[in-house]
Amino acid sequence: MNAASVAVVAVIVALSALAVRRVLKKGAPCECGGCRKCGGGDCHCGK
């Protein structure tokens, strides 16, 4: 594998990880302290 291949794979992996994180909203706990994972990414408080 050459450097370009590694870079392309790295970008794809990073983007996927970001997307997963965003979907699960693990990164930012809701301001009400609630769980964001239920209800498909929306917290119970609606935020």
Place this chain on the structure above:
Amino acid sequence: MANIKIALAGNPNSGKTTLFNELTGSSQYVGNWPGVTVEKKDGILKGTKDVVVQDLPGIYSLSPYSLEEKVSRRFLVEENPDAILNIVDGTNIERNLYLSTQLAELGLPMVMAVNMMDVVKRNGDKIDFGKVGKALGCEVVGISALKKEGGLEAAQRTVELAKNATSSKKRPEVPHVFTGSVEHAIAHIEESIQGKVAQRSIRWYAIKIFERDREIIKDLDIGVGLMKHIEEHIRDCEKELDDDSESIITNQRYEFIQNLMSKALSKSEQRKNKATLSDKIDKIVTNRILALPIFILSLCVMWWLAVAEGGPGTVLTDWANDGFLGDGWHLPFTTHEVDGKDFEAASEEFAKAEATVKAWEAGEKTASIGDEETGETSDEWTVDEAAYNAAKEVEEPDPSKYGVWVPGIGALIGSGLEKLGVGNTVKSLVNDGAWGGVATVLGFVPVIFVVFLFLAFLEDCGYMARVAFIMDRLFRKFGLSGKSFIPMIVGKGCGVPAVMAARTIENERDHRMTVILATFVPCGAKTVIIAMFAAVFFRDMWYVAPLMDIIGIAIIVMGGIALKKSKMFAGEAAPFVMELPAYHMPTVSGIWRHTWTRLKGYMLKAGLIIFPACVFLWFIMHFDFKFNLLEDEQIAESMLATMGGWIAWLLKPLGFGSWQGAAASVSAEIAKEQATATLGLVAANMDGASTAAHVTNLFASFVPACVPEASKVAVAKLIAMSFMVFNLFIPPCMVAIAVTFREMGSKAWGWLAIAFQLFVGYVLAMSIYQIGLVVCGCGFGFWTAVALLVDAWCLWMVFRPARRTNA
């Protein structure tokens, strides 16, 4: 100065959304109220940093019966907004003021913005703001949200009031709208709940207790003894006025407003008996004879716009998939012919020549061109040496010679990777994995855009309410609302906007049932599965595709009836007392905002889910558990194959309980059309010259040993039918599932929806396979009994007598 929170409250159709958009611009946040499916919107007031405008649902009253009203009152009394901006429709002021009298009792600073003043003036009516304000104890201003006149000033006035209220102790004047004996009883109740509630809202609470509002009485924890004492006062009142307390309050509110209006509103004489334009439109649109044809016509228009062959939806979709996202496209009006042929004809000729060369070199006597997705062969011709030599001369046409050629993103990515010099594996990862996922999402955008645009128009002009009016009788029979029809039609194009379109159904129960059922309509992606199976297995059965639609509709009707009779959806019938708002021409900006918010929602949700999912799928297809990179032909050793093997036993009763069947079904959950691609890949090791032959042989290999030789082909078809039905009617793709979860309002409801859909798809496939097996002479087995028993249970759920509702 700390944060200031302003509640924007008003009736539905009073222009609240327009005003909210004007006040907050693009700083809005849209979510759900806790645990319910009611939309919650807030935003920062334009020109400020710390003023939050909280948009309350459109409501007519603060009663404890509807979800919207409960949510609104809880917000108003528990979250203590600093002030209320009450928007009132000036053309329909009597009923609008009914809510205002209740809001005023909360004792919060309030500004009343009388909207649609331009129309009021045009009609020649006059409203005396001074008198209204004095009677209700609030400030009154005239605005026109549509023309952006006065709205921002009204909001700024509200902020000023909120600031003054916190600095001075002066409480706003609470209006006294009731007659002597009622006021007397309320005064007594106020006295007895002194100290239990915030002083400023004590009158509101007292009136609620007088109405015997169960929620408030429970919340305030009023003891039995005290309640008995209060009850005496209420009963005295009821005896004197010969009515129940709730009716007394409502009647007197309206009497108060009628009185006030006789003094403050002067209607222009000449207009009193003239039919408005809205009346004229409505005469035609909901006419007894014309209403249904017009409704069907509007559905046809939507159908044509979104999914019909040759309509803007499909044309745009083709352009998006093949042109914009694929190889590239010609700018319109720049194309011309070369050697008497246009680009399409030249490409077709080249494809034919390529097939001829390939066939001759493989030593075959005939050649054909097949559809990549479905494996369907369009025409067949014989090849000889002369044809082979001629075909070798045909060159691939260069698109740029035929007009201004714009390369597609897919082609650009391909050439970009070529330049970077990456390996074949990485190329496959990008093309089939990452980019494939993004392209799937973007490829659906045109259809969804067209559907959303049309829906926004229907909603904004007021026709949606009439749809409910026209269709209510029919849909009520199977437990749905008249408005449920729209999501199901949208569902033919894509399940995601269908689920989102269900938002227009106010009643929560109807909304949830519609969400659960809407995705049973075979969507655009499922049509690809149907097309493939029709081409490979059911060529002599032209009715397979329409049959799938009919099954979908049957599931919706029967599922609706069964769900309605179930404990979860039973209970008191929701009242269908609905305003039919006046028709009006929607604004371009309003429709655009509506459409864009939903489209953005779709792209974000779909992109965020499908992109990593496709990368993951590519990964498990191309690696085994020891992380060895596999060639395409080694798919049987991949993680996907191993994992498919784990769940294959679950699919045994359906006839395709092998890793191939499981892998294809699982990958179909990422995007339904993926089932055909995966099936082609997992069948690649089978005998045969084409993908179609591979798949045919794959299903032939599933046929159990007990089947007599003569019926082997029939049973293979049976299994194919079972596989297709299973994949069409189990839960939709991941994106639709995610949207379903959100629209159901809670995790539990989301799971319930998925469980129901999984059950339906599984039982349907199992019944087809097991009963078909008996017909084909395989004997009555354990699973036949299970299938029949479950079927009987399902029929019982549908046809059993309805649960008695306590009306």
Place this chain on the structure above:
Amino acid sequence: MTLNELEIGKTAKVVRLLGEGAVKRRIMDMGITKGTAVTLRKIAPLGDPIEVTVRGYELSLRREEAVKIEVA
């Protein structure tokens, strides 16, 4: 007589509301109270619901709700 028995285009005054709970409250909240003038505008193509004019706006209700409204 009840509201659903009214002829199309005719106006009558509300005399009494039957029933209780959510449905009755909703009907009253929408402005159909004792003494209010209600005009029957039309009947939906499938025979139900009906459309009435009350307090200057259009309202639709089902027959099962209309039978609870006594008019004269």
